Structures are given as structure tokens and as C-alpha cells.
Amino acid sequence: MLRKPRPDTQVATPQNLSPSMSRKSSTNEKRKISRVHLGRIQFTNEEMDVEPDPNEKITQYDFFMAASSGKLKTVRKYLDDGGDVNTKDTCKRTALHRAALYEQEEIVKLLLERGAKVNSSDKLSNTPLHWACRGTNLEVVRSLLKYNAKINTKDMLLNGPLHVATRVGFVECVDYLLECGANLNDKDSEGDTPIHDAVRLGRPKVVRTLVLHGANMEMKNKTGKTAVDMVQAWYNNTKQALAMAEEERERKGLDAEKLAMELQNVQCETSGEASDVDSDKSQSLDDEAKDKVSPLGLKLDLNCIDDKSLDKIEEVMTPSEEDLKSFPSSRRGSRLIIFQKHSSKPSSPTVEGAKTP
Template sequence: DKSGRLLLETPADLQNLLLLRKTKKQQKASVTRPAAASPAPYYVDEEDFFKACDQAQELVIEKYLSTGGDINACDTFERTGLHRACSQGHIDVISKLLESGANINSRDKLWSTCVHSACRGGHLSVLKKLLNNGANMTAKDKLDSTPLHVSVRTGNHDCAEHLIQCGADLNTQDREGDTPLHDAVRLNRFKIIQLLLLHGADTHITNQVTHSCPLDRVLQWQNEAKTLLMEQHHRK
């Protein structure tokens, strides 16, 4: 009728009303509800702990620590839970682990630190957290690469910029004698080349393999970096 109510004048009208009510109930039941957080398991071993650090399962981590689990336990690659959380960018997990005494300067099999992991993943907030808590930003891995080298190679401009602002050595060399500027030129990281030059990176340092400086490398390509580096080179 005009009021919007269904008129029940025939059995068909009643059937339509029942069908309408059934449809509304089904629609309500199909509404997606957020899944409740899974309770922590009764027992948490090291593998569970590492997985929890990867996936930010804080209840599992708390259970592991509350039952005396070693916070600095290592996986087969000698990565700690802190390494793994830094790789994934889980800032809340990292805070929990640091508060619980995790070794902030632990190294994996390749001597990479948590700072290397944060830079490799491009997690600026994690990098800041680590440095604010005393992490070593000059540590070198087995290839003598610093976190600044890693930031440049992975193209993480913000991490590179923060390291530089915190005083990272612009001209540090890896095992082959490459500086971060060598890497930036080789990988054509134009914005990072600008960043390094702006802060005074040395364009004359040669590496130990090809005995070339960044300018020598850039001459192999015809790109924007060529003009930029040549101008900087001739100023000195």
C-alpha cells in the first residue's frame, strides 16, 4: 500500500513476505566480521618465535619471552628475531624486542647487522629506531659494505639521506674499493648521486678492481648523471 507495507491478501503475498525476511537474514549473516586475534599457543619454540617476528605476532613473542626463550637465538642463517623483524619493518615488534634486551648489533652469517636489514628493506622508521637506540651505522658486512652502501644499491633514498644526516662516511670503500658513489653511478641512481654530491662525496676515489673513479664509470653511459658528475669533478 501507500505506507510501504506489504498487503497480505493472498497466500502468494505471505510467501513473498517470508522470502523477503529470509533474504534479509542471509544478508546480515554474510557481513564480514574482523577475525579475533589468535590466542598464543601453549608452547612456543624458537621456530615459532622466528615466524612470529616475521609476521608481527606479538602474543606469540610475549609467550616465548615469558617462558624464558632466548631473545638472541639465531636461525640457520644466524639471524636473530630482531634481524627478521627489521627486514619486515615491524616497528612494534622491534620496540618490544629492544625493551626485552635484544642485541641491537648482532650479525648474521654474512656479518650483516639489523641496520643493514632495515636499509635493505627501505624501512626508514626502523632505521631511525635502531640508530636512536645506539645501533652501529658504520658496521661492515663480509663484503665490507656499510648500511649506506646497502641503501644506495637497493635505491632507498630516504634511508641513505638519514644515514648521511647522522654522519655516515660518504667515502667509505667496500672490499672492491667501491664507495657509495661508485655504486650509485653503476646502478644509475640519479637522485642518490645528487644526494651524495650535495653532501660532498669524493669523485676522485678509484676502486681496486678497475682502478676507476665514479667519473670514469659514468662516461660509459649517456645519461643525466654524466653532466652532473663532470660539473662536480671540474669544480675540484
């Protein structure tokens, strides 16, 4: 339920907002069309290239966003209206930096044709070539090198484009940079060469490419480690980790075996108790059978019944004439004689309450 504003409260509208508030609101609206994903902005379908309004002026913000999202028509209109192709943001990045990072091949070519500085550096001394090596589009790298991008330029941490391509695992870019003259054994601020980075980050394809191009495996970094030493250290650490895992597995196996034995003992004890209970129960059933009471109210011993008791049982169980008439003739024989009198008298009476003859 929407709450109605108070009569004396002024509703915020674009007309009565202050310039800073209006600018912040406008910026928030523009940011709704994109979202952050894996360190980059992943543009949605609203960022498709559309023909801009000829009467609307393209701002610097719109220019940067268009270069990042691939809106070629907006970039061209900004430049046609006299916009500065080398304008920078707060991080001193140009539209060429952004287009190279987001792999916008057509916009990179347009900006270079319109005079973008190919070796412009941002606050961290990264050039567009550094940013292009973070992507996966080799054509962007080729376009920058075609316009004389410095292939061995370094950032504040002394990383060259080859270091960047090695760390992200861009094998095609590594191979192309080496073919174009990149320094194979160039060191960064920690003394690591590209082969150090490839080994440390586990880039086997990049390691193979660097070795085939003649990387120096004996160069040491500031900690005195060569790439071979790093491989050996990785091997030792892996071997130690596998040994620890094996010990842990054996320990868990012994614990599991011990637990299984304990469970087996518990089951044996439980089954023993259950057998005792079953034997007691069967004994009680036998006692109950011995003390079984007949429908006549007499406690009978099934092994011996005297004539008097048998007469009473026969009197009750013998069918009447009406029952015989209503019963099917095919089954009468099974009901005619249910009990037969014993030819000999029992040796001793066992029916409670019965008198001896």
C-alpha cells in the same frame, strides 16, 4: 578415486611416525601458510596476529615466524615464558634480524626493549641495521640507531649500511644515515664507494643526495675508475648502442624499401597478366554473343534479321487474348507491340539455314 590401503599396510598417522618424520610433517604444515615472493616470505591472511593459546608452548620456530610476520602477541608470550630474545637460527640470525628485514616496527621496538643485541652479526656479518636498510621503513632504522646500532659496521664484503641503502635506492635512508654520521666515502671490497654504486646501478636520486652531502667524485676503485669515469663510460656505451640501433633502423628501412619495390613489380606483373586474361575473356564473350542462339534455335546476327525469322519471333512473343485479359490494363500498352516488322528487307541474309529469297 581414493585407493584403499591394503590390510597389511600400516597407515601413516602422527602417532606412528618417527620423530624426524613427524617433525618434517609439522614443518611442512607450518610452511603452507606462507609463500616465497621476491626473495622474501610474503605472509597470507592466516598470519594475522591472534591471541596464542596460554597452555601452548611457543617454539623457537614459532618465535622467528612471529617476528617476521608481525605477530606481536606470540612474540610477547615467548618472551614472557622465558624465551631467549637473542636465540639464533642456522644462519646465526636473530628475531631482530628478521623483524628488521620485514619492517616490523612494533616488534623491533619490543625486542630492543627486552634486551635484543642491536649489533649481533649473522654468518655474513650482517647486523639488523644492514637488513633494515634493505627495506622501506625508516622508523625501523631510527629505532636501531636509537639503541646505538653501529652505523659504519661492515659485512664480509666490507659493505656498510650506507652501501646497502644506496644499492636498493632507499633515498630517505641514505639521507638519514648521512645526517647521523655515516661514512660518505667508505669503500667496499672492490674499492667502490656509495657514489660508485649509485652511478653503476642508475640511482639518480641517490646520486643527487650523495653529491649534495659532498661525495668525493675523484676517488678510484680497484679498477682505477672514478664515478665520473663510470658516467663517461655509461655515456659512451649508450651513444654506441644508439648508433648501432640507428644503423640497424636504416638497414631495415632500406630492406623495407627494397621489399616494397619488389612487391610493386610483382603486383604490376600480376595486373598485366590479369588484363590479358580480362581481354581474352571479353573477346570470348564477344564471340559468344556473335554466336548467340535464340530461343527459336536459330543463330542470329543482331544487326540484321530477315522477314521470315522476324515473323517467327513475333508469333512467339505476341501475347494472346487470354494474356491480355489477365494482364492489368495500365500496363497493356507495353506488351501490345513488342516487335515491328522492318519496312525494308535486309540486304543479305545472315541467319544460318535461311534460304535467300
